[in-house]
Amino acid sequence: MRLTLIKPTIGRPTHSLYVDEARMEPLNLGVLAALTPPDVDVVMYDDRCEPIPYHQPTDLVAITVETYTARRSYEIAAEYRRRGVPVIMGGFQPTFVPDECAEHADSVFIGDAETVWASVIDDARRGALKPVYRGEPGRPQTGVLTRRDIFEGKGYLPVSLMQFTRGCRFVCDFCAVTRYFDRKHHIRAIDETLAEIENQKRKLVFFVDDNIASNRQALKELCRALIPLRINWVSQASLDVTADAELMKLMVDSGCLGHIMGFESITRDSVREARKAPNMPRFDQYATQIAILREHGLQTWAAFTLGYDHDTVDSVRATLEFALKHRFTFAAFNILMPYPNTPLYDRLTREGRHLYDGKWWLHPEYRFNDCAFVPARMTPDQLTDVCYEARREFNRIPSMLWRFSDLKTNMRTLTRMRAFWQFTPVFRREVFKKHGMVFGHFGHR
Ligand code: SF4
16 A cells, blocks of 8 residues: 655745745654554655656655645645545644545544554555544654654755644643643653654754743653753743753753744734734833843744734834844744634634635735734735735845844854754745735635
8 A cells, every 4th residue: 555645835926836844844744654553655755845746656645735835735635536536634634624625635634643654554455534533632643653754855954843742731722732631731652752853863853833932841741851962952831941041051052043922913902802812921022021032042933923913004013113123033024824723713704804804814805924814003005015014024034144243142152043044044035935925726816
């Protein structure tokens, strides 16, 4: 039996072939490959960087689908199904909108794959795929090490992705993690996490946890175990981690270079509206938290979500000033997006504020980074434009040099300097390449 795994791209700019230079290993497909019995021949194609050979014989196609890649995923599925090959879809989009995905696939996988994937393969061998499979959310990869051989030769950024925990104890209004994991935090065994690190060659690891600091005790134990390995690592963490001095020191001692951190907004009312609890206890415009991050030399990727009901064109511009003032290694000025099955999505539905029929991810008129709802104090176009303006200004070459020149963070060590120049220019290019991108490859105007 042959299994074909597919990582779809978002789409492409209107007139050119798009290759995602910032692509990282699709960890979930490496896990799926590892969960597959060894007698099955597994191949993986990454639509972000290579053509998909639809003509190549295969018995089952598994596509990982996110909201942004849904339209392209449905195109790919149609190509395979036209050739009589069964398609199963898994990931966030099938988990949150299974009925939509079921229209484009033979089978939909809801939830985590670990406990159920073997029965999917059994059913596929017998030609008896079920229309729906459900896997309970739980610990990442118990007893399973990611198969990284399927990543070889695909030109991924030189960082190894892995997972220590899943889920988060907070309930931010816009975040899909909240409902997926129901506030639970599932933690991988430390010895298995260490084995995962030792089972690959790189010295830079990205823990793609939703919030690696959701359980501080667990993170402390991981940090202690990482110290002898002498690696560098990055992850995603909520800002409240700065309140724990012991943990901050342990992170640095264990090789942490920094985190993606959700600041979301510099406006107190917007933070409250987002229900971003980890940002609230000492809301002094983040002065305390940023000072602690800088003292520890952490390189921060600041994530903002812009377009709350208290936000204005001026407050978005003030956010740009804030990001430049603090010389963040990188900053993402994301428009607040109503992802399906989030509290935010439901609220905008109740208030009749969706654009694009409430399904921006499928709408032929929608473009990457467009606002998809009616903001309270701006027009949708104003929000789209001012967020682009913030990205453009933050990513100007003089801005990059200014940010790099921070002696406490980006210039603190050679390793940090190298990390800045290895990754920041790539992310910068992708910001401009992705802006206005058409979703999918076909069927747009
Ligand atoms: S802290 Fe982060 S991961 Fe947790 S609910 Fe909020 S946005 Fe989601």
